[in-house]
Amino acid sequence: xxxxxxxxxxxSSGYLEMHPERKIxxxxxxxxxxxxxxxGIGGLxxxxxxxxxxxxxxxxxxxxxxxxKSSFIQELIVGMALLGAxxxxxxxxxxxxxxxxxxxTITADINFIAGSLIMAAAPNPxxxxxxxxxxxxxxxxxxxxxxxxxxxxxxxxxxxxxxxANNLMxxxxxxxxxxxxxxxxxxxxxxxxMLGIAGTPxxxxxxxxxxxxxxxxxxxxxxxxxEATRVLSKIYDSPRLExxxxxxxxNLEKERKSMTKVQYSDVFRxxxxxxxxICGGGLQAxxxxxGISIVMYYSPTIIQMAGFKSNQAALFLSLIVxxxxxxxxxxxxxxxxxxxxxxxxxxxxxxxxGALIVLSVSCYIIGQGNTNKxxxxxxxxxxxxxxxxxAPGMGPVPWTVNSEIYPEEYRGMCGGMSATVNxxxxxxxxxxxxxxxxxxxxxxxxxxxxxxxxxxLGFIIFYMPETKGLTFEEVDLLWKERAYGKNYNKESxxxxxxx
Numbered sequence: 001x002x003x004x005x006x007x008x009x010x011x012s013s014g015y016l017e018m019h020p021e022r023k024i025x026x027x028x029x030x031x032x033x034x035x036x037x038x039x040g041i042g043g044l045x046x047x048x049x050x051x052x053x054x055x056x057x058x059x060x061x062x063x064x065x066x067x068x069k070s071s072f073i074q075e076l077i078v079g080m081a082l083l084g085a086x087x088x089x090x091x092x093x094x095x096x097x098x099x100x101x102x103x104x105t106i107t108a109d110i111n112f113i114a115g116s117l118i119m120a121a122a123p124n125p126x127x128x129x130x131x132x133x134x135x136x137x138x139x140x141x142x143x144x145x146x147x148x149x150x151x152x153x154x155x156x157x158x159x160x161x162x163x164x165a166n167n168l169m170x171x172x173x174x175x176x177x178x179x180x181x182x183x184x185x186x187x188x189x190x191x192x193x194m195l196g197i198a199g200t201p202x203x204x205x206x207x208x209x210x211x212x213x214x215x216x217x218x219x220x221x222x223x224x225x226x227e228a229t230r231v232l233s234k235i236y237d238s239p240r241l242e243x244x245x246x247x248x249x250x251n252l253e254k255e256r257k258s259m260t261k262v263q264y265s266d267v268f269r270x271x272x273x274x275x276x277x278i279c280g281g282g283l284q285a286x287x288x289x290x291g292i293s294i295v296m297y298y299s300p301t302i303i304q305m306a307g308f309k310s311n312q313a314a315l316f317l318s319l320i321v322x323x324x325x326x327x328x329x330x331x332x333x334x335x336x337x338x339x340x341x342x343x344x345x346x347x348x349x350x351x352x353x354g355a356l357i358v359l360s361v362s363c364y365i366i367g368q369g370n371t372n373k374x375x376x377x378x379x380x381x382x383x384x385x386x387x388x389x390x391a392p393g394m395g396p397v398p399w400t401v402n403s404e405i406y407p408e409e410y411r412g413m414c415g416g417m418s419a420t421v422n423x424x425x426x427x428x429x430x431x432x433x434x435x436x437x438x439x440x441x442x443x444x445x446x447x448x449x450x451x452x453x454x455x456x457l458g459f460i461i462f463y464m465p466e467t468k469g470l471t472f473e474e475v476d477l478l479w480k481e482r483a484y485g486k487n488y489n490k491e492s493x494x495x496x497x498x499x
Contacts, residue, residue, distance in 0.1 A: 040169035042143075043146050045139070046146075047170035047174040049136075050174065053297060056195055066125065077128060080129045084135065085423040089143055089416050091140075092416055096145055112201075117196065135198065144412070144415050147402065148411060151163050151400075156469065166396075166399070171322075174296060182315045213231045215231075228245075247473070272479040273410060276479045280402040286460075291446070291449040295383060321380075331391075337469075355383075355385035356382075358378060359383065360446040361378075362443075364443025364447075402415055
């Protein structure tokens, strides 16, 4: 450790500016990439299980007449996984803090496997709905656990990119679901294969997680210091390793002195935590209310409404849209640590607003009875444009920010709460979309999303802070200064260093 350099700066931008040789690049350490990939399989399952239903629903309607005749049952089949995700995210936050990130991941995998097998063998729509609920529980737990596990095992300078890699796995899973959907269009028992295949990656992750260690920060928080040190030694070399260990030790000592008993009421009672949760929960809500669930779950249906009637054509065009989603996520991995979280989210939303204008106008014209293929093509272009701008920014930013902005002892709890917000909003959007379209029209429905996206733009401009390059401790200080004023911490890092 360098004399005069406070250890609480380990990993921060100031620390690495003074010691650029200690920076870790994205592909430098195979261990970091391995843990990111293993945890990211949860994101792959998240993406696959939420995306596959869009194609499977077309064939479920063909097998079950009651589904074909009822928009409500269709919405229920789509939305039940999201309802399960609400409970999975809430319970997952508790399991993360009490039993660890590893146990939470294994629990999610068991739910994925069981739900997939139930759906594949379902004799009627009600059993499909039950299987979707179970899979959704796993999705909710994975959505909370994977970003936190990756963030806590990542060096600060590449944390954003690695957490965004989990988002790439989500969009990659969605793309994979559309590939599978399109590839199985002529296979007997089409939708059963579509829904059952999801169990395979869950088995792979289950095996990997029995081998991988627990999050080092969680281990240290539970006073399992030797285990935490062994994990950290695989991530950092000396002397940065000693600085990171000392940083964890200082945080543990502060926790012992404060003797804080973590409670849900603290999130709303303590001003700095409340402000952080409003930011994190707000980002998750706006991610959904901007319409991503609608675009991903109903893109084949929307394309058919736009005039492309065959299942094969709708799935093929949806495959292109989903491919752009995955490609955009790759771009987001690079941009999130280059531009920062805030600039990336603002640019993303600006493009989403433009895409929703195209979608609103084209779908409104189609809704007035104009069957010109030009407007159908324009609607598909609007969908593609929407994904092209949403995927690099508003896709990864809410999850990345939520893995960074909460104090250590509240990270699992608040992460679970914010993910629950995401899934509640996703349920609202996915279970109401077809009914709203029936009531006001497709074009008008996209106009509502346009209005929400404009409000989201203002929220990010005026409320969301930039967390690029900050340690968890610096982010904690940021919220305290916002809550209690700039003089909350009268000594700057520079003054501490001089001492």
